[in-house]
Amino acid sequence: MKRRHLYLIALSLLLIVVYGCGIGREKDNSSQPFGPDTTDSLLSKVEQNSERTQEQAVLPKLPAASPVPEKQADPAPPATEPPKPSTGGKENRSPAEPKASPSVREQPPVPAAQAPQPSEPDKHKEKAKLSKPKPLPKQSGEVAAGKKTTRQSSGTSSQLTLSELRAKYPDSFRLKGSSKGKKVALTFDDGPDQRFTPQVLDVLKKYNVKATFFLVGYRAEANPAVVKRIAKEGHVIGNHSYNHPNFPKLPVTVFEQQINRTQNILSRLIGYEPKYIRPPYGAINEEQLQWAIKNQFLIVNWDVDSLDWKGLDAKQVSANILNHAHAGAIILQHSAGGDGQNLSGTIEALPGIIEKLQADGYELVTIPQLLNMSKSK
Ligand SMILES: [Zn+2]
Numbered sequence: 001m002k003r004r005h006l007y008l009i010a011l012s013l014l015l016i017v018v019y020g021c022g023i024g025r026e027k028d029n030s031s032q033p034f035g036p037d038t039t040d041s042l043l044s045k046v047e048q049n050s051e052r053t054q055e056q057a058v059l060p061k062l063p064a065a066s067p068v069p070e071k072q073a074d075p076a077p078p079a080t081e082p083p084k085p086s087t088g089g090k091e092n093r094s095p096a097e098p099k100a101s102p103s104v105r106e107q108p109p110v111p112a113a114q115a116p117q118p119s120e121p122d123k124h125k126e127k128a129k130l131s132k133p134k135p136l137p138k139q140s141g142e143v144a145a146g147k148k149t150t151r152q153s154s155g156t157s158s159q160l161t162l163s164e165l166r167a168k169y170p171d172s173f174r175l176k177g178s179s180k181g182k183k184v185a186l187t188f189d190d191g192p193d194q195r196f197t198p199q200v201l202d203v204l205k206k207y208n209v210k211a212t213f214f215l216v217g218y219r220a221e222a223n224p225a226v227v228k229r230i231a232k233e234g235h236v237i238g239n240h241s242y243n244h245p246n247f248p249k250l251p252v253t254v255f256e257q258q259i260n261r262t263q264n265i266l267s268r269l270i271g272y273e274p275k276y277i278r279p280p281y282g283a284i285n286e287e288q289l290q291w292a293i294k295n296q297f298l299i300v301n302w303d304v305d306s307l308d309w310k311g312l313d314a315k316q317v318s319a320n321i322l323n324h325a326h327a328g329a330i331i332l333q334h335s336a337g338g339d340g341q342n343l344s345g346t347i348e349a350l351p352g353i354i355e356k357l358q359a360d361g362y363e364l365v366t367i368p369q370l371l372n373m374s375k376s377k
Pocket of ligand 1: 190240244
């Protein structure tokens with residue numbers, strides 16, 4: 001019996017020990033540090049990703065608010081505007097603004113002085129695109145600024161071409177000024193940067209000529225001193241979007257963000273709200289134009305295109321401008337470019353262009369002077 005008792009006692013103790021260890025193990029498991037947390041983490045990651053996706057969907061093209069280094073900006077070739085051959089200026093031609101975007105390569109180079117092609121109603125070919133700040137998604141649209149873009153619909157119905165929009169809203173969408181009085185306006189897009197814009201300013205200062213600069217918001221943020229210099233030296237500043245998207249491809253709400261964000265940046269630096277908008281590639285749709293009109297903006301494209309964004313040499317840039325200059329002309333050049341884009345042709349050509357235009361009796365004026373309007377809203 002005793003032996004049996006001892007056996008039972010030993011067995012009981014063994015069970016107790018075994019049971020006790022089991023509990024211990026469970027406790028260990030429950031206290032594992034990464035179990036539940038991991039799950040939570042995964043959930044939060046999923047949520048975060050969703051948010052990111054939504055943000056991207058909402059603001060596809062806006063670069064982060066953070067300043068974009070100039071270099072990045074530089075990479076972007078000058079946004080090109082409408083490729084229009086310039087010359088006479090038939091109203092038909094619509095400017096297309098090319099941007100300098102690294103990605104999109106331009107179309108066939110346009111030789112410098114190209115004779116005006118009478119019938120090119122809205123041909124905007126876009127050329128170069130602006131490079132956007134890194135955060136910017138690629139824009140597929142740059143190239144499209146031309147007809148296609150214009151006609152594309154963002155939603156439903158077919159849209160009016162740029163020529164049709166100009167015809168429908170003649171007071172709010174301009175390509176040139178009055179031919180009365182021998183005036184022309186030099187305009188420089190896609191700046192500011194620290195490489196070419198200061199050189200353009202130096203030349204203008206030397207000749208005491210005032211011009212109009214259509215600035216890109218993110219570049220203005222990155223180069224505030226250059227923006228201030230432009231204004232301080234008597235030039236007029238206009239809004240060229242925040243990061244050079246192809247407007248017709250954007251919902252009107254995003255278009256508004258592009259304009260308003262840039263207005264805020266510029267007005268803080270120069271003390272007034274620019275009245276003029278030059279759409280990247282010269283492209284805009286009717287809904288966006290109506291918003292601009294309602295908000296007291298004037299859309300200003302150009303009718304003489306230097307095509308300088310193509311990296312043309314000084315001789316070609318001069319020919320593209322001088323062969324097509326006329327009273328009331330709005331001349332397009334660039335004061336900043338994209339990656340690898342060389343605007344030295346524009347810098348070198350500028351003195352000669354100014355001298356020749358003045359020798360021919362033209363007065364070089366700003367857009368508000370040419371259109372007899374205010375520079376601010
Ligand atoms: Zn541009």
